[in-house]
Amino acid sequence: MARYMERAGFMCRLLHIQSEALVDRPIAEIEFGWRRIYTAIDRSPLGGIQGAGPEDDYTLVDAYLLTDELTFVRENPESILSCLERGRENARQIRNCVSEQMWTALNTEFLRIRDIKLTDIWLTSPGSFYAELLAGIDRFTGVATATMYRDEGWHFFRVGQFIERVQFSCSLLLTQTRLELQYGELAEASWRSLLRIFHASGAYDRTYSIEIQPELVLDLLVTDRRIPESLLRSVDRTTQELSSLGDGPNAATSGALRRLAGRLGALLRYDWPDRDDREEVLRQVLTYSRQLHDHLSETYFEYAIQGVPRSDVR
Amino acid sequence: MEFKDYEIESSFYDEMFEVDGSPREHCVELHSTLTDLTQLELSTMQERVTRSFYNEGITFIVYGDEAAGERIIPIDCVPRVLANAEWRHIESGLDQRLRALNLFLEDVYNEARIIADGVIPVDVIRGCPQYRIEMRGLSAPYGAWVAVCGTDLVRTNDGFRVLEDNLRVPSGVSYMIATRKAVKANLRNAYRRSQVLDVEHYGKLLLRTLRDIAPPGVSDPTIALLTPGVYNSAFYEHMFLASELDAELVEGRDLIVNDGYVYMRTTSGLRRVDVIYRRVDDDFIDPLVFRPDSYLGVPGLLHAYRLGNVTLANAPGTGVADDKSVYAYVPDIIRYYLSEEPILANVQTNLCRQPEGLEYTLDNLENLVVKQVGGSGGYGMLIGPHATPDERDAFAQEIRSAPDNYISQPVLDLSRAPCLIENEFEPRHVDLRPFILRGHETRIVPGGLCRIALPRGSLVVNSSQGGGAKDIWVLPT
Numbered sequence: 001m002a003r004y005m006e007r008a009g010f011m012c013r014l015l016h017i018q019s020e021a022l023v024d025r026p027i028a029e030i031e032f033g034w035r036r037i038y039t040a041i042d043r044s045p046l047g048g049i050q051g052a053g054p055e056d057d058y059t060l061v062d063a064y065l066l067t068d069e070l071t072f073v074r075e076n077p078e079s080i081l082s083c084l085e086r087g088r089e090n091a092r093q094i095r096n097c098v099s100e101q102m103w104t105a106l107n108t109e110f111l112r113i114r115d116i117k118l119t120d121i122w123l124t125s126p127g128s129f130y131a132e133l134l135a136g137i138d139r140f141t142g143v144a145t146a147t148m149y150r151d152e153g154w155h156f157f158r159v160g161q162f163i164e165r166v167q168f169s170c171s172l173l174l175t176q177t178r179l180e181l182q183y184g185e186l187a188e189a190s191w192r193s194l195l196r197i198f199h200a201s202g203a204y205d206r207t208y209s210i211e212i213q214p215e216l217v218l219d220l221l222v223t224d225r226r227i228p229e230s231l232l233r234s235v236d237r238t239t240q241e242l243s244s245l246g247d248g249p250n251a252a253t254s255g256a257l258r259r260l261a262g263r264l265g266a267l268l269r270y271d272w273p274d275r276d277d278r279e280e281v282l283r284q285v286l287t288y289s290r291q292l293h294d295h296l297s298e299t300y301f302e303y304a305i306q307g308v309p310r311s312d313v314r
Numbered sequence: 315m316e317f318k319d320y321e322i323e324s325s326f327y328d329e330m331f332e333v334d335g336s337p338r339e340h341c342v343e344l345h346s347t348l349t350d351l352t353q354l355e356l357s358t359m360q361e362r363v364t365r366s367f368y369n370e371g372i373t374f375i376v377y378g379d380e381a382a383g384e385r386i387i388p389i390d391c392v393p394r395v396l397a398n399a400e401w402r403h404i405e406s407g408l409d410q411r412l413r414a415l416n417l418f419l420e421d422v423y424n425e426a427r428i429i430a431d432g433v434i435p436v437d438v439i440r441g442c443p444q445y446r447i448e449m450r451g452l453s454a455p456y457g458a459w460v461a462v463c464g465t466d467l468v469r470t471n472d473g474f475r476v477l478e479d480n481l482r483v484p485s486g487v488s489y490m491i492a493t494r495k496a497v498k499a500n501l502r503n504a505y506r507r508s509q510v511l512d513v514e515h516y517g518k519l520l521l522r523t524l525r526d527i528a529p530p531g532v533s534d535p536t537i538a539l540l541t542p543g544v545y546n547s548a549f550y551e552h553m554f555l556a557s558e559l560d561a562e563l564v565e566g567r568d569l570i571v572n573d574g575y576v577y578m579r580t581t582s583g584l585r586r587v588d589v590i591y592r593r594v595d596d597d598f599i600d601p602l603v604f605r606p607d608s609y610l611g612v613p614g615l616l617h618a619y620r621l622g623n624v625t626l627a628n629a630p631g632t633g634v635a636d637d638k639s640v641y642a643y644v645p646d647i648i649r650y651y652l653s654e655e656p657i658l659a660n661v662q663t664n665l666c667r668q669p670e671g672l673e674y675t676l677d678n679l680e681n682l683v684v685k686q687v688g689g690s691g692g693y694g695m696l697i698g699p700h701a702t703p704d705e706r707d708a709f710a711q712e713i714r715s716a717p718d719n720y721i722s723q724p725v726l727d728l729s730r731a732p733c734l735i736e737n738e739f740e741p742r743h744v745d746l747r748p749f750i751l752r753g754h755e756t757r758i759v760p761g762g763l764c765r766i767a768l769p770r771g772s773l774v775v776n777s778s779q780g781g782g783a784k785d786i787w788v789l790p791t
């Protein structure tokens with residue numbers, strides 16, 4: 001549930017920024033925005049991305065279809081509606097672990113957008129739609145923080161949230177660096193929008209300057225723990241939540257899980273500053289974070305039953 | 315809003331009005347509140363009640379009609395009111411009935427005295443598909459074969475009658491509570507002034523009942539609720555009850571049997587389970603004993619039950635006591651085990667397995683309701699007066715080819731209650747499903763689920779057939 005909601009939030013921010021770009025940015029920049037989204041989620045759009053053509057109308061038709069696919073199309077598992085729907089199904093299965101307020105926040109947001117069609121918002125205010133939706137998703141997260149009982153369920157909720165954050169952020173940063181390698185120097189606007197996706201635009205200006213330097217942007221988003229969604233902070237929070245969980249059925253497995261999280265933190269803390277092959281580091285982070293998810297599941301949920309429990313074990 | 319076009323017919327008992335159109339004494343308060351509300355206020359109230367079900371997620375998807383999306387059972391915002399004396403009568407009748415049925419189950423799976431004494435023909439039991447030979451020689455803890463029961467009652471001008479006993483996995487209790495919460499919030503003053511008796515403590519009574527029947531020697535039992543999964547139409551109820559019981563909600567794959575004990579997977583390892591409130595049908599609970607293709611159950615569960623290491627509520631095999639053929643014998647069952655006259659009457663039932671019952675049924679099809687003995691949910695039945703001659707002929711063929719499978723009953727003049735239909739009060743036929751718990755003692759919350767046949771003139775109240783539901787208010791005096 002936490003992972004789906006986190007992903008929905010990311011998608012919402014990406015589409016909010018993209019919907020704004022559609023209003024006044026050059027076509028090439030808009031096309032870059034779509035490519036960044038699709039590469040980050042490791043999908044291809046239905047029918048492929050149309051190149052920037054001479055006719056604006058043509059691009060606008062594409063934008064419509066892509067926005068729809070990423071927002072409302074249920075067949076796309078990464079669309080916002082799919083994420084909300086799957087988060088809701090998860091929440092339904094564990095209703096006795098989530099607070100009533102969390103269920104209400106999630107369910108009412110889902111019901112609100114379930115019957116909306118892109119035609120209802122496209123010509124008037126897609127930007128406001130995404131802003132409102134993002135507020136709904138943020139409300140869910142806030143309500144969870146305010147109301148959820150601080151037992152094991154809470155720590156699993158937080159671990160899911162932070163692992164998703166690490167994976168999505170890392171994918172996005174990796175995409176940005178790869179596209180730069182592919183296309184050459186990217187426009188300043190693409191780095192600025194990246195900062196906005198991480199809520200880090202103001203922090204960058206305060207820390208460095210209003211001049212964008214890609215290396216500094218990456219450093220900030222990867223290692224500055226003051227940025228709430230920086231990679232290092234998300235990894236540290238994951239490690240912290242993992243240490244709050246019990247050992248599970250097998251202390252050796254849970255120990256291995258924590259060590260993996262430690263390696264991930266060390267990679268960012270000690271390797272990142274000294275390495276030039278930053279794409280490779282990000283790729284490694286992504287691999288480790290995926291392993292972390294799998295190990296977590298194997299440690300606490302899908303574990304093999306070893307040995308015969310004694311009948312007096314209660 | 316006035317009840318000016320509300321039709322009262324003397325052939326149907328009206329739950330709110332006397333035959334002369336005046337409100338019944340115990341309905342005066344509610345009647346007055348409803349007439350004081352405007353049409354707009356009532357329709358807004360109805361909308362809020364419906365909305366609350368969507369917001370709570372009390373929805374289900376109909377198998378085979380997934381494209382239609384999530385649905386709710388239509389909830390009518392006008393409650394049905396029962397006077398205290400009426401409720402006491404029902405309550406004592408239900409208690410008597412469940413005590414007798416539990417004694418019957420203990421007997422029929424052990425000594426079978428009731429058969430030996432000629433009260434019930436052996437063929438009736440042998441022919442019942444819900445009779446589980448695997449349960450022979452077993453007993454339920456404290457005789458509570460049926461710990462949770464939902465009995466369907468109807469009222470005619472002659473009083474209350476039992477339509478059927480649901481002794482396997484009766485559902486609807488979460489609707490009872492959700493409906494109560496929604497209606498109470500919208501009719502606050504009438505609710506307070508009427509001092510309606512509470513039903514929301516059902517979860518506590520269920521917990522006490524399940525603790526009562528824990529295996530001997532287990533003082534603090536671990537309870538789990540076994541669900542077929544999130545796609546089951548009653549999943550909301552399973553989740554709701556697990557939450558009320560503070561029990562783990564588990565699927566078959568979460569449980570394992572080892573060394574005759576049942577364990578559930580938890581995030582900290584395996585934990586022993588003592589009581590399972592199972593919401594999975596007999597056929598699916600243990601693939602080693604019942605259907606081998608079941609993925610919903612737990613291999614070895616019945617073995618653990620046989621050893622007395624886990625209690626299943628309800629016990630497997632209870633369906634033999636709510637079979638529609640056995641139903642006809644329940645008054646005799648009560649007399650046999652309790653030496654008492656039944657407090658609640660049965661509906662007159664003709665067994666087609668008996669030559670005279672078959673002949674009567676075939677000669678009077680146009681006046682009878684014919685049901686399959688193993689049918690439920692309003693399926694596999696014929697309502698004679700509403701069927702065409704061709705439908706009756708086709709059904710007669712089916713009855714002749716397998717008479718043991720059918721019973722018939724007269725068409726009942728089910729009582730009617732006012733419902734808000736398209737912003738007007740209209741009478742609709744209703745029934746009543748109270749929920750009865752049996753551990754060391756019988757526990758019943760005062761009320762139940764009132765099911766409504768929503769289409770005008772319809773007598774079918776099943777939710778799968780377009781039925782709805784409404785709250786029941788039992789008054790303290």
